[in-house]
Amino acid sequence: MCGILGLMLADPKGHACPELYEGLYSLQHRGQDAAGIVTAGKRGRFYQCKGNGMVSDVFSQPQLRNLVGRMGVAHVRYPTAGSCANSEAQPFYVNSPYGLVLAHNGNIINGEELKHFLDVEAHRHVNTGSDSELLLNIFANELQRLDKFRLAEDDIFEALRGVYDRVNGGYACVAMIAGFGILGFRDPNGIRPLVIGERDTPFGKDYMFASESVVFNQFGYRKFRDVAPGECIFIRQANREDMLDGNTGPQMFCKQIVPCKRFTPDIFEYVYFARPDSVIDGLSVYQSRLNMGKTLAQTIIDRFGPDYKSKIDAVIPVPDSARTSALQLAQSADLPYVEAFIKNRYIGRTFIMPGQQIRRKSVRRKLNVQPQEFNGKNVLLVDDSIVRGTTSKEIVQMARESGARNVYLASCAPMITHPHIYGIDLADCKDLVAYGKTEEEVAAVIKADGVIYQKLEDLIASCSTDKLKNFEVGLFTGVYTTGASSEYLVHLERLRVANQRARRNSFAEDEERDVPEDVAMINVSSD
Ligand SMILES: O=P(O)(O)OC[C@H]1O[C@H](OP(=O)(O)OP(=O)(O)O)[C@H](O)[C@@H]1O
Ligand SMILES: NC(=O)CC[C@H](N)C(=O)O
Ligand SMILES: [Mg+2]
Secondary structure, three states: OOEEEEEEOOOOOOOOHHHHHHHHHHOHHHOOOEEEEEEEOOOOOEEEEEEEOOHHHHOOHHHHHOOOOOEEEEEEEOOOOOOOOHHHOOOEEEOOOOOEEEEEEEEEOOHHHHHHHHHHOOOOOOOOOOHHHHHHHHHHHHHHHHOOOOOOHHHHHHHHHHHHHHOOEEEEEEEEEOOOEEEEEEOOOOOOOOEEEEEEEOOEEEEEEEOOOHHHHHHOOOEEEEOOOOEEEEEEOOOHHHHHOOOOOOEEEEEEOOOOOOOOOEHHHHHHHOOOOOEEOOEEHHHHHHHHHHHHHHHHHHHHOOOHHHOOOEEEEOOOOOHHHHHHHHHHHOOOEOOOEEEOOOOOOOOOOOOHHHHHHHHHHHEEEOHHHOOOOEEEEEEOOOOOOHHHHHHHHHHHHOOOOEEEEEEOOOOOOOOOOOOOOOOOHHHOOOOOOOHHHHHHHHOOOEEEEOOHHHHHHHHOOOOOOOOEOHHHHOOOOOOOOHHHHHHHHHHHHHHHHHHHOOOOOHHHOOOOOOOOOOEHHHO
16 A cells, blocks of 8 residues: 555646655655655656655655656555565656656556566566566556557557556556656556546646545645546646647546446555545545444444443543544443553554564554553553554553553454455465454454454445445455455465565665665666
8 A cells, every 4th residue: 555646737837846745745654665756847857756765764855856847756655566675666667668657556466477478578677576667567568569659648548458458456556658747547446546636726727646635635636536447547738739729737638448347445445544534435534434433332332241331441542543433432332532542653654664573663662551541440442453463462461561450452344364465565364363363362362351353244334335335355355356366375475475584684685785776767866
């Protein structure tokens, strides 16, 4: 679950960079490993700054000033394929044809096949282990095949048809074509989210693509909608004919490239990935989390029986993501809600940090207790999900150290027993605390007096609307929207184990230990 942005300003003298940079801060929760911005200047030249680190680490003011031009794309990365090397920071660039840049959120599940095709048939050089670079090269190859001196909108749509034919997985992408425009497209199942917003200006409309609608609020993009599964939206810079017609602003073209296969957005966006103030596929993430709290309250009442109030003295959220649901749970069950874990606002999300040791340490650095809220009490801790159990083990222990009598843990998500192939970097399903276990066994591992999970049907009901009925829920069931062969799952596991080893050794690829990783065009980040 990376975060992506694309921006085209109507003002020909405008600069997209400041808004892209600010926008990345609103998507920082989607990826903390790397960040990047590429803009296109007036003469079609690209300017880039990217590298490993948080948004605040990667960009300096002088570097940002060098990112000129009214259109650009940007990315924050949480690696799910390839490695954590600097050179895999996005957006990616290829010079041929036309000059292309792409930023991708998702995971491609037929990467090996694509790599073979690009090598043997398309003869395109791929420089990293990133699936996003494969995707960009597939797009480039499809454009190349059209063999046009200058592109028209329909050529882009035609090329994308080829991309949809070849690429399998979950993907939401924004791309930029030098001197021409920006585009956004989404996989045919709508697994990964993408929204487009527009804003009126004296020069025409500004257009912005974003992983989450939260970005639009801060910049005044009042009108926005989801990119449909299988749809591409292309925003073209005004050309000579437009100008002659008096249209100086960018022009928007929408095309359903392939029919929507099965509309199955990733339910984990609602559980954890997204910010509560975003709206994804028409459903407010905040509302879905309130719903989860309500249904989970009922499961808890059923579990503890009619005298549940005598068994639970306080409902305590595990900051940050569980807050909304926990508050609703407490209200629905008429139990006191207590903010007894205090979060250090300067520590990022621990789950998406690379490496188990740093994750474990960070839970303690991130969360601290108000001991009087635990002392002598029976507490119900509420988290949005229990994945590896890193957070749960620590917080249960912290509650006990503060004198809690009984410590129960409730999860807004059901038991996570399978890999999340489109968004979570998990090497092995044995790393999942619930893998092959019952609720009682999970409770024993995390040393809680009881663990209560949301039922899958309740989670689905919490996220369902008139238009949203089906979801990608493979991490709970092992059945994935796009299918996933056992070979792919083994491949993914091997890749991620290798990455974990590389991270431990703090370099990306054994044989390239002494080699500067970044082979890139004007890389302002290393200037
Ligand atoms: O069982 P685990 O492997 O620990 O993973 C689950 C935990 O990780 C996430 O928190 P995180 O700190 O990443 O983000 P948050 O501040 O948004 O809750 C999630 O909200 C759970 O608390
Ligand atoms: N989390 C993501 O969306 C990751 C995108 C891509 N698979 C990468 O690893 O860079
Ligand atoms: Mg959390």
